Structure formats: structure tokens, C-alpha cells
Amino acid sequence: xxxxxxxxxxxxxxxxxxxxRRAKRAIQIGTxxxxxxxxxxxxxxxxINAHAPTTTSSCPSSSVIKSAMATESSAKIIDGKxxxxxxxxxxxxxxxxxxxxxxxVPGLAVVLVGDRKDSATxxxxxxxxxxxxxxxxxxxxxxxxxxEQEVLxxxxxxxxxxxxxxxxxxxxxxxxMNEQNVLxxxxxxxxxxxxxPLNIGRLAMxxxxxxxxxxxPKGCIxxxxxxxxxxxxxxxxxxxxxxxxxxxxxxxxxxxxxTVSIIHSRTKxxxxxxxxxxxxxxAVGQPxxxxxxxxxxxxxxxxxxxxxxxxxxxxxxxxxxxxxxxxEASKIASAITPVPGGVGxxxxxxxxxNTLISAKRVNNFK
Ligand code: NDP
Numbered sequence: 001x002x003x004x005x006x007x008x009x010x011x012x013x014x015x016x017x018x019x020x021r022r023a024k025r026a027i028q029i030g031t032x033x034x035x036x037x038x039x040x041x042x043x044x045x046x047x048i049n050a051h052a053p054t055t056t057s058s059c060p061s062s063s064v065i066k067s068a069m070a071t072e073s074s075a076k077i078i079d080g081k082x083x084x085x086x087x088x089x090x091x092x093x094x095x096x097x098x099x100x101x102x103x104x105v106p107g108l109a110v111v112l113v114g115d116r117k118d119s120a121t122x123x124x125x126x127x128x129x130x131x132x133x134x135x136x137x138x139x140x141x142x143x144x145x146x147x148e149q150e151v152l153x154x155x156x157x158x159x160x161x162x163x164x165x166x167x168x169x170x171x172x173x174x175x176x177m178n179e180q181n182v183l184x185x186x187x188x189x190x191x192x193x194x195x196x197p198l199n200i201g202r203l204a205m206x207x208x209x210x211x212x213x214x215x216x217p218k219g220c221i222x223x224x225x226x227x228x229x230x231x232x233x234x235x236x237x238x239x240x241x242x243x244x245x246x247x248x249x250x251x252x253x254x255x256x257x258x259t260v261s262i263i264h265s266r267t268k269x270x271x272x273x274x275x276x277x278x279x280x281x282x283a284v285g286q287p288x289x290x291x292x293x294x295x296x297x298x299x300x301x302x303x304x305x306x307x308x309x310x311x312x313x314x315x316x317x318x319x320x321x322x323x324x325x326x327x328e329a330s331k332i333a334s335a336i337t338p339v340p341g342g343v344g345x346x347x348x349x350x351x352x353x354n355t356l357i358s359a360k361r362v363n364n365f366k
Contacts, residue, residue, distance in 0.1 A: 059288045059325030073330040076227070078302070078337045080219070083226050084345035088133050091352050095134040098356075098365050106359035107136040108166040108192065108351075109158045113151060113177070114144040119170050129348050135355055138164060148177045152185050159187040165358040166192030166351075189362065192354040194218075195244065203251045211361075212354045217249035219346025220281050220302045221256070227335060229279065229300050231256040237277035239263040239270065239290065239323065245283035245304055253279070270294070280333075282323040292328025301329055301336040304343045 099105050108130055112123055123139060130137040140154045151173070158164045167190045173179050188198050194214035202208040224231060236258040240246030250260045258279065263270045274280055274294040282290050283304035295301060305323030322339030330336050337343055360366070 059291065059327050073327075075301075075330040075333040076335040077330075078223050078227055078300075078335050078342060080223060080337055080342040081345045083223060084219075084349040086226075087222070087346075087349040088129070088352060091349075091356050092133040094356055094360075098360065098363075099134070102363060102365055104359060104363050104365070105134065105136050106166070106355045107138060107161075107164045108168070108355045109138040109140070109161075109164045110168045110170055111140050111142070111151060111154050111158075112170040113142045113146055114174055116172075123170060126348060126351070129352060130355075133352055135352060136163065144174050146174075148181065151177065151182055155182070155185045159185075159190060162362075164190065165362060166190050166355040168193055168351075190358060192351060192358060194248070194354065200243070200248065200251075203248060203255075212357070213252065213350075214244055214248045215350035215354065216245050216283075216304060216343060216347045217252050217281075218350045218353075219343055220249055220304065221252050222350065223302060223337065223343070223346060224279065224300065227300075229335070231258050231279065234258050234278040235276055236260045236279040236281070237263060237274045238281045238283070239274065240283035240285075240304075242283060246281075249281045249283065249304075253281070280324075284323045286323055287321045288323070288325040290324040290329065292325060292332050295329045295332045297332055298334045299332075301333045302343060303337050303339050306339060306344060 095106060110123055110126075112119060127137045127139070138158075142150060142154070151169070155167060155169070158167045167186045169182055169186065171179065173182060183195055184197070186196065188196050188211055191199055191212055192215075194200070194203075194210060194212035199210040199212055200214075202210040203213065221231075231253060236250075236253045238246050238250040238253065238260060241250070241262050241264045246262065246264075250262050253260045261273045261277065263273055267273065271291075271294045274290065275296050277296060277299055279300050279302070280290070280295065281302045281304065284290075285305055285307060287305070287307035287309050289305075290301075290303075301324055303322035303324040303326070305321075307321050307323070308318040309321050310317065311319040320340050322337075322342070324336070324339075326336065326338060
């Protein structure tokens, strides 16, 4: 990695950033306001009939569902912040065990091109997360007018560097670069974002295993697992079919033997399809689009959306809401993720997890 040595090495990034890109750049994932962290086991016992988070939006109730919503919020809150903390502690313990056993520490590298403030913020936040669990983080920062060849050279150096187990390219790249060329240059063994076509292809195929699963959808499934939600044989609706969230989330649910419907912008009857689902994962980017009337009684709702909406009362002038109208859905679902504090913290935790998986695999450490 000789050519990288002259650059400032500090931090890295992940797929969390894509959400923020969609969310009009206004969001700082690492500083999302969430509730107090609690022990996960205790939490599971205590969150039934829990309060709604303060940051969700008010959704005007449609007359259709007013009667169904006569009761207070009854859904269990799926607390991504708490679960993510628990996962980070598990990762830190594993990293320590590996270091003490074989002297190897996982390393994650980021390539950051240009001087966008939001990108710099994400990189900084993720660097902190790395440091907290004991992952070495490396960063190469290149000026906006760098050539694609220069970026590819740094990726090649990181591909060859045995101390780097994961590589992330901070998106968006400047418009003169071909994003696909750059992402495809990351070797599949270090593709901790899981976006390489080979990893996605393996995810889609029966009896094949991807080396890495994309972080946000992996975080959604992990939340379902940790909250004991049965997936096998259930009906699931995934709203959104993007390469980074919706599509891999649907593939993951299918791999777990759910029967999956995928809803997108051309779907004719999204409410009806969603209403049949026992599990709903929404990754659309439209604030409060999924109303209470879309939700089946007792279903589990995972809201990936992170959308800024104007809020004059908030010092920032905006607040974050999900795709799902929390106020309505939480009265009908049996469990639901809040926004913020649901899927968001899981994405970074899964990135750390993928980096650890990579380091273990290459060193054959069980
Ligand atoms: P994309 O814009 O890439 O994809 C949005 C998807 O939603 C598309 O498949 C689109 O359909 C579909 N869609 C758009 N409008 C509608 C509609 N009215 N009805 C049904 N489907 C619709 O977004 P991303 O997948 O990148 O992100 C989705 C959301 O998730 C965003 O709010 C983002 O901020 C958030 N996010 C959160 C993360 C986290 O860590 N919590 C990480 C990543 C994203 P079509 O394909 O037909 O265009």
C-alpha cells in the first residue's frame, strides 16, 4: 500500500451513507437521537406497550383506520440502538480473542473522494465505531478532481494489503467517475458492503453462500432474529427494490423460507399486498407512506426509511421520520422499529461484523 502511505489515514464508511444521500444530506447517522440503551434481555421484557419515540411524525389518521386505532400504541418497540450496542460488545470481545490468540486485528479501509461535508461526517462517525470495537481504520482522501485511475490504484493497493480486511468506497463519487467500475474493483473477499455482483448473485442463488451480506438488510434480519420473530413460512412484504436495501432484504427473507412480495413504484395495489404480510420491511424513502391501514394486525414492521421532514420546533428545522406512519402502525403491529433508533444503528454494527468475518475467514480463525 505504498502509494496510500502519503495520504492521511484515519477512517472509513458504509452503506448507511446511502440512506443519508437519499435523505437530502441532512442527516448525521452517528448522532441520531435515540432512547436510553437497556440490556437487551431486560428490554424484551419491558417494552411491550412501550412509549412511542419522540421523533416520529404525526400522521393524519384516515377514517378507515380510526376505529382500529382507538387503543393506545401496543406494539413492542424493536430497539435497534440497544441491539446494535450488544452486537458491538460481542464484536469487541471476538476481536480481543483473535488478537490474543493469533495477533491479528481486523482492518477496514475507506476511499473518500472530494470534500463533501456529509461524507466527511459519515467517515468520522464510522471511524469512531471502528475504534470502539478495536478495528483498525484506514482512510485515503483524494481531491474532487482525481481521476478514476487514481481511485482504482488505491483500491488495488488496499486489495493487496493483508492488514486490510474490508474496503469501502464512500459514495457518491464525483460525477466524472463510473461508480460501477470503482465498486467492482474491490475484491470480493474484502467487499464488506456486500454490493459486488458476485456477492449479490450468490445471495440470490440456492445452495450458494455470499461472502458478505449487505449491511442494512442484514441488520433488518438480525433484528428479527434477536427479537425471536419466526420468518419461516411467513408472508413478507418488502417495499422498495433498491440494490442496497429492498432487493437484498427480499432475497434474505426468501432464504429464510418466507414467501416474499416485492412492492415498488409501479405496484398497483401496495396496501392490499402489504396488509397480507406478517413481516413488512419498508425501504422507500417516502415519509409516512405506509399508513396504519396497510398493516395487518399483529404483524412485525421494520422501517428502514430515514426521511427528514420540516419541523419548526426542532433547532435544526427538521426531524427524521420513517417510511411508516409510526403513530398509526404501532397501534396495529405487534412489533415495530422506531426511526431513528431502529435499523440505522444496526447498519454500522453489521459493517463491523462483516469486517470481523472477513478477518476471521482470511486467517482461518474460528
Ligand atoms: P432508493 O431510492 O434506491 O429505492 C427506493 C425504492 O422505493 C425503489 O425501489 C422505488 O421503486 C421504491 N418506491 C419509491 N416510491 C415508491 C412508492 N410510492 N411506492 C412503492 N415503492 C416506491 O432508496 P434506498 O433503498 O437507498 O433507501 C430507501 C430508504 O431507506 C431511504 O429513506 C433511505 O434513507 C433509507 N436507508 C436507510 C438505511 C439505514 O441504515 N437505516 C440504509 C439505507 C437506506 P422503483 O424501483 O420502482 O423506483
